[in-house]
Amino acid sequence: MDKKTVVDILNEIGLLLELKGENPFKARAYYNAARTIEVLDEDIETLVKEDRLKDVKGIGEALNKKLTELITTGRLEYCEKLKESVPPGLIEMLKIPGLGPKKIKTLHEKLGITTIGELEYACVENRLVDLPGFGEKTQKKIFEGIQFIKQFTGQHLYFEAYQEAVKLKEYLEGTGLTIRCEIAGSLRRKKEIVKDIDILATSDNPEKLMDLFASYEEVRDVIAKGDTKTSVTLNSGINADLRVVKDEEFPYALHHFTGSKEHNTAMRHRAKEMGIKMNEYGLFKRDVLIKCSSEEEIFNKLNLSYIPPELRENMGEIEAAERGEIPALIEEKDLKGVFHVHTTYSDGRNSLVDMVERARKLGYKYIAITDHSKSAFYAGGLAEEMLLKQWEEIEELNKKYDDIVILKGIESDILLDGSLDYDEEILKRFDLVIASIHSHFRMTKEEMTKRVINAIKNKYTKIIGHLTGRLLLARDSYEIDVYQVIDAAKEYGKIIEINASPYRLDLDWRYIKYAKDKGVKFAICPDAHSVEGLEDVKYGIGIARKGWLEAKDVVNTYELEAVLKIFSNM
DNA sequence: GCCGTTTTCGGCCCGACTGTTTTCAGTCG
Structure with a gap:
């Protein structure tokens, strides 16, 4: 065994002990x-041999x-045991500037954080500021450090890539060289996680456009550069592809580069059966181009109604389009009210009145304030006295405003046995109870499923919050039988949340259609921890659309009276 | 966990810096 391995192991033990x-x-x-061994003149194996x-x-x-x-067996049991007892994510966190063993230990012990992803989310939720030895600046510095590290992972949250893509598109259009320019790929399909940005443009001067793309100020590296395709890495660490085609090819190329691969394969197969060849340059019947000026025309030529990009996952959309049964997907403007809002009463960044004011500005007719419940000590959950105080404030505000109604809500922790976090006396006074899992993630699938179904059975539960508990790119869902939970929601008439936080986007869209087909209703909730967070509903809309939802499937598209009626029937 | 003893327990490198905290703890080099 060489000296360096020994040195590394000793340093690692030191680190683990500190953590x-x-x-x-x-x-x-x-x-x-x-350090002593590192500078040792003699061979360490000899030293061991000669004792x-x-x-x-x-x-x-x-x-x-x-x-x-270590040197005689090649292993050190002590070190292996030690490693097992410390989550690997904690060691990774040492890479974050400003974080050392002590602070990491605090994060682990006080907030139960074990991965960088969880840490990032805790920053977003403003949880670090109240920890001993932490504050606003530390939290900000940690968050920025995480952003830096994340650049190199190759997978990106939708909202981050989308923001980059919008800037890039504006830049390209600003060159004056594009005729048409669109964001394509998985971003256009609103996938929750994307691996790169695909931009499609048409131009009379593709070479110049490619040059200007490669010299965009946010470009860190040019990976490949050609006439029709250029790939770069942006400063954010996200890769971006620009494809340039002739303007008459645009609709075909847009469809092709929007994907998904599976959807395209199925579409080509369908075309072939009709004697049509389909590729990014056009539809061809016996090598003669079938002219289409829009994607919609392409679908129509294949005897299909238009399929919105979000549905193009080859999950039944082609068959539905053939039958003319593509739903009129929900849009952001359909939303009339907003549920799941946190304030400074618990872990929100903005006050109750600020959240209400912003909701009014956004045109909502109702808002449900749902801070954390008392067991959520990590998030400043509300004891009964604080609830009473909040309710007083809500009542005052309701007198003041005539254009918005504020509902008294709570995001109640689902306790270990599936019960809610307050006595019946308190529970019955809420307008809205969202029941969510925030602790004890490590249960068996059977136990966790039973726990959540118990919460569904509770007559005060109206909405089940972030059902799978996943944090995108950070924490997998806990073990749970989602289908069983959906069935229970149907049986007890409960609403399932589409948590629109771009870090969650939970329920996963892959389950949503199943629930919709059963007749389960949804609520698209921002889980807002700041006034800006209220606008996260747009990400929830994207996921709802991927799940084939229409406005009628989502209760917060209803007028308040209808919503309250649904609640009262549970 | 090591060392060195007034020999079996008490001390172990530190200064700049930052961000907390209200006199100091943690990180970094």
């Missing part, structure tokens, strides 16, 4: 030993024993 909060001097002893390691200053009885084990 565990062991005696710092014990950790230092390992660092010291690592002279113990004579080296800094190596005592315990280290001598461990190093002997």
Whole structure:
């Protein structure tokens, strides 16, 4: 075993001990030993063989024993045990500037954070500021550090890539060289996670356009550059492709580069059956172009009604289009009210009145304030006294405004046995209870499913919040039988949330259509922790559309009276 | 965990800097 491996292992042990909060001097002893061995003149294997390691200053009885084990067997049980006891994500966090073992330990112990993704989400939810030794600036610095690290992972949250794509599109259009320019690919399909940005443009001067694309100020690297396709890496770490085609080819190319691959394959298959060849340059019957000036025409030529990009996943959309049964998908303007809003009463960044004011500005007719419940100590959950205070404030505000109604709500933790977080006396006074899992993620699938179904059975539960608990690119869903939960929601007439936080987008759209077909209703909720967060509903709309939802499937497209009626019938 | 003893327990490198905190803890080099 070479010296470097030994040194690395000793340093790692030091680190792990610090993360565990062991005696710092014990950790230092390992660092010291690592440095001692690093500068050792003699071969360490020889020292072990001749039992002279113990004579080296800094190596005592315990280290001598461990190093002997390591060098003779190639393994060190102590180190392996230690590694098992510390989540690997904590070690990764050391890469974040400003974070050392002590702060990481605090994050782990106080907030239960085990991965960088969870940490990022905790920053977004403003959870770090109240921890001992943390504050506004620390939280900001950590968040920025995470953004830097994330650049190199190759997968990106929809909203981050989308924002980049919009800027890029504006830049390209600003060159004056594009005739048409669109964001295509998985972004256009509103996938929750994307791996790159695809932009399609038409131009009379493609070469110049490619040059200007490659010299866009946000470009860090040019990966490939040609006449029809150029690939770059942006400063944000996201890859972007620009494809340029002739203007008459645009509709075909837009369809082709929007995908998905599976949808395209099925479409080509269908075309072939009709004796038509289909590719990014056109539809051809016996090599003669079938002229189409829009995507809609392409579908029509194949005897299909228009399929919105969000549905192009080859999950039944072609068959539905053939029957003329593509639904009129929900749009953001359909929303009349907003549920699931946090305020400074718990872990929100803005006050109750600020949230209400912003909701009014956005044109909503009702808003449900749903701070965390008392067991959510990590998020400043509300004890009964605080609830009473909040209700007083809500009543005052309701007197003041005649254009918006504020509902008294709560995002109640679902406790271990599936019960809600307050006594019946309190529960019955809420207008809206959203029941969500926030703790004890590690249960068996059967236990977790039963827990959530118990919450569904509770007559005060109206909406089931972020059903799978996933944090995109950060934390997988807990084990749960989503289909069983959906069936229970149907049976008890409960609403399922589409959590629109761009970090969650939960319920996953792949389940939504199943629930819709059963007749389950949804609510698109921003889970807003700031006034800006209210606008996250747009991401929920994208996911709802991917799940084939129409306005009538989503209760917050209804007038308040209708919503309250649904609630009262549960 | 190591070392060195006034020999078995108490001390172990530190200064700049930042951001908390209200006199200091944690990070970085």
